[in-house]
Structures are given as C-alpha cells and as structure tokens.
Amino acid sequence: MRTLDPHSPQIPRLASILILFALLAVTWLVWSGFFKALLLFLGLVSSVLCLWLTIRMRFFDDYLFCLPVGLGFVGYLFWLLREVLKSSLDVTKIVLSPSLPVSPRIARIRAGSEHPYDQVLFANSITLTPGTLSMDVDKGVITVHSLTEEGMRDLMSGEMDRRITALRRK
C-alpha cells in the first residue's frame, strides 16, 4: 500500500490530519453561522473530538484517506457535469419513447490509475452518469453495466479515465 504510484504526490500523515481538521472547523463555522465565544469553543471541541475518533478509526494509517482537491479537480467536475447533463437527456429520450429502446451491455474496464481513490472516483463518476452503472470494483477492473450500446462506446473511448489519471499527474 505504501508506494502506489510514483507520480502521485503522497500527502504525509500529519498534513492530512491537519487538512481534515481545518475542513471540519470550517464546516462547523459555515453550518453554525453563530460566532459567539461559547459556540466557537464547542465547535473546536467537536472538531477535535471528531478528529480523535477518526484517528482511532485508523483512517490515516493507509493511503485510502486523501483528497486530491485542486484546480484540476474543479475542472473535472465541470466536465463531469456536462457529461451528466448530456447522458441524462439521452436516458430521458429512452424513457419517454414508447418502445423503450434499451439494449443492456456489460463490460470490464481497467482503470488507468492505480490509486484506490482514483478508482473510486472513476467508478462513482460512471454511476453518476445516467445510462452507465458500475457494479463492482476489483483490483482496478471495473464491471460496468450500460443501458445502451452507445453509452458503453462513450465510456470505452476512455476520456473519463484519461481525465482522472491526469488529475494526479501534476
């Protein structure tokens, strides 16, 4: 689990703990919206308690817990949004047409990145796009069920995988 990908910037344990703490504290502030001393103090206590439980749960011991959030990620989200919109319209057409032209397929697709986080991002992006559904992730091979042949072909072109792999290559 240690050396996953030579290109991936490996976040040290302490740094990822601190990042999570900052994230929790900011989340408390924006959820609460009260800036009184007592509530700020309670927020600090809560964040520390959460962090303590998370450390006890050993979330930081392997490299499963790291968030590659950057500018590239935001760009990827916008691209994904466009894809979701496009395929939603496709599925809508299928659902509303009287003959229901579905031709389900199954395929196995190998994820380009070795990192488990990227594989999960890939699999969940596939599920998030209507018309394709990831059923299983096993050692980087994702079993995908698609509603139509067309949807599968889009996925096979590998654009999504390329974009996800590129996120970590910077």
Add this chain to the structure above:
Amino acid sequence: METVIDIVSWLLLTSGGFFVLVGGVGALRMPNLYTRMHAASVTDSIGPILVIGGLILQAGMTLVSIKLAAILVFLLLTGPTASNALASAAMLSGHRPGLAQKMSAEDES
C-alpha cells in the same frame, strides 16, 4: 440582474422537477432491475444538481447556500455509493442482468 437570476433559478428548478419525474416514470417502465437503476440514477444525479442549484441561486451569497451545497455534495457522494451497494447485493445473491450482448475490453486503458 435580480430578474435574470430569478428566471435562471426557476428554469433550473422546473427542469430539475422534470428530470426527477422522468426518473420516476423510468423506474416504473423499465423491464428489469438493472435498467431501472439507470432510470433511478437520473433522479439521483441530475435531479439534485438542478433543484439544489436553483435553490442556491434563490438563496444568494449566504450561509444557507453553503449548507445547500453541502447537501448536494453529500447526495452526490452517497447516491452512487448506494446504487453500487445495491448492484453488489443483487449480484451477490445471483441476480444476473439480462443482456443483449456481452462485450469485453480488458486491455483498454
């Protein structure tokens, strides 16, 4: 400016409602479990994006819209995870999808 934002947000809300409805109809019309899950994923992905996007535009730059954004993020995180868990559970009990044709692309990457 106000009216433009209003119009855009109403547009988002109504189209979100439309997609949600389509997903519901699809979940009824589709022939088997896995195809139904595709229809349901319309309501799980584009529906929340549009509806909550419309609400965020209505709320403007306030803490409320940050909370809405948090709801959206968690919905988009957990929705596909739940779908995947359901598909895994169905596969585990030997519920095989009916297929038109099998394709394989092991070596595509």
Add this chain to the structure above:
Amino acid sequence: MEYLGLYNYWIAVILLMTGFYAVVAKRNMVKKLIGLSLFQAAVFLMYITMGKVDGGTAPIFSADGAEQIFSNPLPQVLILTAIVVGISTTALGLAIVVRTKEEYGTIEEDEIQQIDGQDIDGNE
C-alpha cells in the same frame, strides 16, 4: 372541505388499527413488532396533528425576531422523546425475539405453543 380537516385523524386511526391487526392476528413475532411500530407511528401522527396551528410555523423564534404564530410545542416535546424511547423498546422486543429463536428454533407463536405443550406432556 370541512371533512378534509379531519383527514389526518382518519389516517391515524386506520394506521393505528392496521398496526393493531398485525399485533393480534399475525403469529410471527417480528411481524408483531413491526405492527407495534406502525401503531406507535400512528399515535405520533395523531399528537403532532393536534399541535398544528393554521398559519403557524415550527415553534422556534427566527433570528430576525419577527412576530409569528407558533404551533403547539408540547405534543412535539412528548413525541420527540417517544421516538427514541420507541426504538429502544422495539430493540428490546427484538432481543427477546432473537433469544426465543435461539431457544425454540422458531419465531412463530403457534409453533412455540406446540413445543411448550409437548414439553409438559413429556414431563408428566
């Protein structure tokens, strides 16, 4: 229109009796507990319905301090605690069902009675 205002009570009554039916007529103990949860839910609904006031909002003062009509907070307090108590007692019931299954090998009431009857006959 006058009867629409009673609709909530009607639903609560029918749900109440649906749950009651499951409790008295079903032989399966888990099903009885599910019926009990339905019964509980119907009572919750009845209480909350009573607390509603036309044109009111939830009994929480909004930050801007505007004058508002509030719905009745008292039924809400009772039901809020009852929900958590309800799940704990249901869990207690389920624990009894699990123990029964381990001792008798079944959770059907009539089969349990049969086993008990055999026991008495055997001992005599």
Add this chain to the structure above:
Amino acid sequence: MYIAVALALVVTMGLALIRALLGPTVYDRVLAVNMMGTKTVLLLSVITFAIGRPDFLDLALAYALINFIGVLAVLEFFRKRSELDPENNTKEAE
C-alpha cells in the same frame, strides 16, 4: 413555482412507492427506498424555501448524510447470508 417542483417530487415519490409495492424482487424495493430518500431530501429543501424558513435545512442535511446507511445494511445482510449458507446464494428472494 416551488409548488410545481414539490408536486413533481411528490408524484415521483408516488411512482417510487408503486415500484416498491410491485417489486418483483426485493432489490427493486430497496431501489425504491433509495429513490424515496433522495426525493425526501429534495422535498424538504424545497419546502423550507416555500415556507420561508431556510434555517430548517438541517433536516435535509441529516437525510443526505445518513440515508445510505440503510442500503449498506442491506448489502451487509446479503453478504452475511451468502457467507452462512452459500447454497442459498442463487435463490431468488421472492
């Protein structure tokens, strides 16, 4: 306008309920529960805006956070069952 969206959501909840009642497999029902969960989150958010008290969004947030635990419990249930008696594996529930 909120009402139109709320109406669409409520009708979809009805459709999902029909799916839950029709089945035919248990997974279809779980799918319907999952759909209902998402719809409830959206419905609650829309209603908070419709009644003009957006500070009640906590409810929708609670559902968005913990609604998928139920589906995970279903997966765990089937995993446990297939572990206990593997021959029961291919048996179709209902």
Add this chain to the structure above:
Amino acid sequence: MNLIFGIFLLTLMLITGIAVVRTKNLFVATTLMGIFSLLLAANFFLLDAADVALTEAAVGAGISTVLFLSALSLTAEQEKPCFGGRLLALSVVVITTLALLHATLDSPQLGDINAPVHQHVAPWYIDKTPQVIDVPNIVTAVLASFRGYDTLGEVFVVFTAGIGVMFLLSHYPRKKPHKPHEGLRHYLIQRLVGRTVIPFILLFGFYVQFHGDFGPGGGFQAGALVAAAIILFALLEGTDQAIHIIPSWFLNGMVAGGALLYSAVGVAGMLMGGNFLDYSVLASDPVAGQHLGILLIELGVGITVTGVLLSIFLAFASRKHF
C-alpha cells in the same frame, strides 16, 4: 397548499402501512418500513414539527433499518402462513376502526386555533420562554427545562431498555471458534466513501447536539446521529473493529454516565438552594443558569442515547448464528 401535499403524503403512508402488514416477507416489510419512516418525517415537517422530523430522520433512516435487518439475519426472513383466528381479529379491528372514525367527527379541525389543546399550558410556554429561559427553540426549552422531569424519566426508560438488551444478548454459549467479523471491508467504493462521510456525520451530530437551543436539534437527535456514524463504521470495517474503537467498558460508562450527569445537574440545583432540576440557581444570573443547565442535561441525554443505541447495535451485530 400544504394541506394537499399532506393529504397526498398521508395517503402514500397509509398504502405503505397496509402493504407492510400484508406482505409475508419480513425483509420486504423492513424495506417498506424505511419508506414509511421517510413519509412520516416529511409529514411531521409539513405539520410544523421540525424537531420531531429531525428525530425521525436520525432514527428512522439508519438505525431502525439496521436493527431490524440484524434481527432478521438472526431469526427468519419469511413469515409462515397462519390459519384461523383472522376473521375474528379482522371484525374486531373493523368495528373499532368505525367507532374511532365516528369519534373523530367531533374532533377539532386540523389547525384550529381554538382547539382545546391550544388553550392551556402551551400559550404560557410560548409566552414565558423568551424571558425565563431565552433560547429561540421553544421545544428545547420545554423539553429540557419546563418539563425536565418528564425528560429525565424518558432518559431512564431508554437506559433501562439498553440494559435489558444487554442482559438478553450479551451472554451466549460459545459453539464455534471465534471468527472475526469482516463487514464490507472488501467493497472499495463503500469503504472509501464511508471514510469520507463518517467525520462529517460525527461533526453534524455534535453540531445538532450543541445547536439544540437555536434550531431543530438536541440530545436525542444528536445521540442517534453519532450512533449512526459509528454503526456505519461497524458496517464498513466489521463489528470487532468498532468494539476496538469504543471498548465496552467505555460504552457502559456512557450509558450510565449520561443519565447520571442529568440527575447530578438536578441534585446540584438542590444543593445550591433551588428545587430538583431548577437551573436558575446554577449561576448568578438565572437566565445564564438556565443556559448552563440546558447545555449540561442535553449533553447527558446525548451521551446516554449514543451509548444505548450503540450497545444495542453491537449486541445484535456481534451475536453469532446458532
């Protein structure tokens, strides 16, 4: 408009309820109960009960489904057909239903402000809360301060139920060699997304705990949410891991400690010259004393509810099949 939505949702609820009772498959009944709970929460929200809806959300979405499923995996999934006795039950139920429906015709209309319920204590509570306790959420004020005795009783009922489950399930004869419970450890997506979400569920639980004064929330909801987060962890990584995170001696301490904290606040009020559970004497300023008292007893409620729900879940989940 709310009325129409309410009627529609209630009708859906009724259909679900009848389907729950009719189905022979207990697994299906449990999933339908999930739908029922969602509809119930939506209805509570339409009827202005935000706090109650949040409680139903926290309890119904995760915990009750999980509990029923773990009980089902220990017992049976299918209900056996039963014969006889149904006609009698059905006729009793129908007659009672008709009698009760007839009784509702005299009830006040939905939302009638002149209904008897709204005439007595409720206006006093709404009136006095701003000056006596000064928290925005009247429900919390009534729950924690005006009717603190009731809540103490409820907390002890929860406590007793938890103790009962532990008595029933924690002892069992060892039949098989102990095999670690794996959970969903091999499901990468669920595991990783769970890891991302768990800290936020915990944080949300604490947020609900401490913002009970200002918005919907309080100890009961927070306890259920925090318990749900740790139940999620137990589902993902296995029950043994969860027991490792929160050892059982600590859990037992939580179950008892929360209830004790609640009572201790009451006794502290007595020692400082007030009545039992009278918080006004806890600080020099009565309103500040009320705030302190509410904060402490809500904390006690939260700790007990978390402890009880978690130990119930762990008792069910770590029980082996016989």
